[in-house]
Amino acid sequence: MRNMLRQYIERKIQISDEGFDDFFSYFKMIELKKREYLLEEGKICRNYYFVSSGLLRTFFIDYKGKDVITSFAVENWWVTDIESFILQKPSQAAIQALESSVLLAISHDDLERAYAQNPMIDRLFRLITQNIVIALQNRHNFYLKKSSAERYQGIVKTLPKFVQRIPQHMLASYLEMSPEYLSELRKK
Amino acid sequence: MRNMLRQYIERKIQISDEGFDDFFSYFKMIELKKREYLLEEGKICRNYYFVSSGLLRTFFIDYKGKDVITSFAVENWWVTDIESFILQKPSQAAIQALESSVLLAISHDDLERAYAQNPMIDRLFRLITQNIVIALQNRHNFYLKKSSAERYQGIVKTLPKFVQRIPQHMLASYLEMSPEYLSELRKK
DNA sequence: GAAAACTCTTAAGCCATCTTAAGAAACGAA
DNA sequence: TTCGTTTCTTAAGATGGCTTAAGAGTTTTC
Numbered sequence: 403m404r405n406m407l408r409q410y411i412e413r414k415i416q417i418s419d420e421g422f423d424d425f426f427s428y429f430k431m432i433e434l435k436k437r438e439y440l441l442e443e444g445k446i447c448r449n450y451y452f453v454s455s456g457l458l459r460t461f462f463i464d465y466k467g468k469d470v471i472t473s474f475a476v477e478n479w480w481v482t483d484i485e486s487f488i489l490q491k492p493s494q495a496a497i498q499a500l501e502s503s504v505l506l507a508i509s510h511d512d513l514e515r516a517y518a519q520n521p522m523i524d525r526l527f528r529l530i531t532q533n534i535v536i537a538l539q540n541r542h543n544f545y546l547k548k549s550s551a552e553r554y555q556g557i558v559k560t561l562p563k564f565v566q567r568i569p570q571h572m573l574a575s576y577l578e579m580s581p582e583y584l585s586e587l588r589k590k
Numbered sequence: 591m592r593n594m595l596r597q598y599i600e601r602k603i604q605i606s607d608e609g610f611d612d613f614f615s616y617f618k619m620i621e622l623k624k625r626e627y628l629l630e631e632g633k634i635c636r637n638y639y640f641v642s643s644g645l646l647r648t649f650f651i652d653y654k655g656k657d658v659i660t661s662f663a664v665e666n667w668w669v670t671d672i673e674s675f676i677l678q679k680p681s682q683a684a685i686q687a688l689e690s691s692v693l694l695a696i697s698h699d700d701l702e703r704a705y706a707q708n709p710m711i712d713r714l715f716r717l718i719t720q721n722i723v724i725a726l727q728n729r730h731n732f733y734l735k736k737s738s739a740e741r742y743q744g745i746v747k748t749l750p751k752f753v754q755r756i757p758q759h760m761l762a763s764y765l766e767m768s769p770e771y772l773s774e775l776r777k778k
Numbered sequence: 779g780a781a782a783a784c785t786c787t788t789a790a791g792c793c794a795t796c797t798t799a800a801g802a803a804a805c806g807a808a
Numbered sequence: 809t810t811c812g813t814t815t816c817t818t819a820a821g822a823t824g825g826c827t828t829a830a831g832a833g834t835t836t837t838c
Contacts, residue, residue: 464735472730485724494731521709528716531723536673538726542660543682546766547652550825569785578734583825585787738795757815768796773817 403431403454407506410452410478414529415522425523428512434458434499440481441497447486449507453479456503457567461575462495471575474500474568480530481505500568545578551587553577591619591642595694598640598666602717603710613711616700622646622687628669629685635674637695641667644691645755649763650683659763662688662756668718669693688756733766739775741765 407429408422417425432451434440440458441447453475460481461471472495475481486493490510508516516523545553554577558565565573571581579587595617596610605613620639622628628646629635641663648669649659660683663669674681678698696704704711733741742765746753753761759769 462731462735470734472727472734484720485727488720488724517713521712524709524712524716525705528712528719531716531719532672532676535719535722535726536676538723538730539660539673542726542730543650546658546660547650571785580826581786582788582827586789586825589787759815769816770797770818771795774795774819777817 403504403506406454406478407452411526415526417522421520421522424519425516428508428516429506430508432505432507434503434505436499436502439496439498440505441483441486441493441495443494443496444492446490447483447493447497449509450480450482450487450513451475452506453477453481454504454506456499456505457501458497458499458503459568459572460495460497469572469575470578471572474564474576476564476567484534500572550577550579550583551590553579554584554587591692591694594642594666595640599714603714605710609708609710612707613704616696616704617694618696620693620695622691622693624687624690627684627686628693629671629674629681629683631682631684632680634678635671635681635685636678637697638668638670638675638701639663640694641665641669642692642694644687644693645689646685646687646691647756647760648683648685657760657763658766659760662752662764664752664755672722688760738765738767738771739778741767742772742775 404426407426411417411422411425429452431454432440434456440451443462455477458475458481459471460473460475460483461469464470473481481497483493483495483497485491486495487510513523513527517527544556548556557573557577568576570584574581574584577584592614595614599605599610599613617640620628622644628639631650643665646663646669647659648661648663648671649657652658661669669685671681671683671685673679674683675698701711701715705715732744736744745761745765756764758772762769762772765772
């Protein structure tokens with residue numbers, strides 16, 4: 403678990419044993435059971451989380467009372483409500499474990515301390531955040547360019563293992579279509 | 591122009607006169623006439639641009655041959671194709687001036703040099719990139735939650751000056767609807 | 779191991795938004 | 809000032825994807 407984070411970081415920046423130890427000392431381990439909430443809508447997201455194992459979803463409730471899933475997080479990804487975390491204001495979204503999960507959490511204040519202590523942590527989070535922007539933009543462009551059928555085929559082709567781990571109606575929500583319509587598309 | 595960038599930066603990080611001079615020395619001024627392209631689809635985006643004055647749009651062509659505008663940039667914003675810039679790979683999008691514009695450009699290599707020279711530049715771009723993520727997510731959530739009519743009303747209310755500067759069919763593209771439909775909505 | 783709670787499918791009817799087309803108005807270049 | 813180009817509007821017809829509803833599987837819970 404410690405090593406997973408270490409290896410993750412070393413793919414992004416150079417860090418000494420000591421530098422890593424200092425950084426790692428800020429993290430706390432969190433275990434979630436299936437269906438447990440990491441963050442509820444309206445609460446402030448206090449931590450940035452590294453997913454060591456498991457699967458989570460970020461979603462909000464739209465004006466009709468339906469879930470809209472905006473992202474999933476699996477092993478080796480980070481999860482947080484970025485706006486809520488950065489500005490320490492109430493979140494619009496909720497985060498829930500879909501499988502029992504193990505996370506490493508660093509608080510907002512501790513992350514600020516880490517930035518102050520070691521400039522390479524600034525770089526690490528610059529790189530992570532850049533990757534988030536690229537992923538968000540690619541997703542947005544893909545959705546604009548493709549029909550529903552192509553969105554479904556696209557995700558099945560690029561992330562087949564991932565598709566198997568989540569219920570079909572959640573995939574529909576993520577793909578921005580109704581579960582009934584996804585079911586119909588699958589027939590073909 | 592130099593001062594605009596200075597003031598922008600000072601709102602994000604602390605920087606000395608010397609630190610700013612070093613950083614500023616990497617920038618080149620670029621002037622664009624109305625309709626001129628800053629980046630064409632398929633080319634590599636070589637620079638990160640700070641908009642000193644003017645207005646630009648980022649867009650791509652979808653499978654039906656229609657423009658889809660993904661963002662606008664005005665004074666005091668940054669503009670680039672982030673994926674193309676970071677990975678130095680061909681861009682999927684184009685960037686075009688909608689008004690004659692003045693930009694400050696820093697190349698990929700020079701920005702890497704600036705990161706190496708001064709860790710505060712890492713922090714600056716971490717903060718800029720975080721803001722981009724927040725803006726992208728807010729936009730995405732807003733679009734998911736609202737009908738076409740509400741999207742139009744929302745942008746008119748929050749960015750009235752901005753709406754006046756762009757042709758209506760481009761606003762329609764940005765709002766992800768046809769210009770005819772937007773025209774119909776405006777009647778009400 | 780039965781009841782309750784999810785999950786997936788099927789099908790009919792509906793509606794928000796698009797497409798196509800064509801004319802009017804505004805703008806821009808020479 | 810005029811001609812061509814761009815922009816905006818209007819309206820009719822088409823459609824992708826949604827809603828509703830109901831039933832059949834499948835898990836979970838006690």
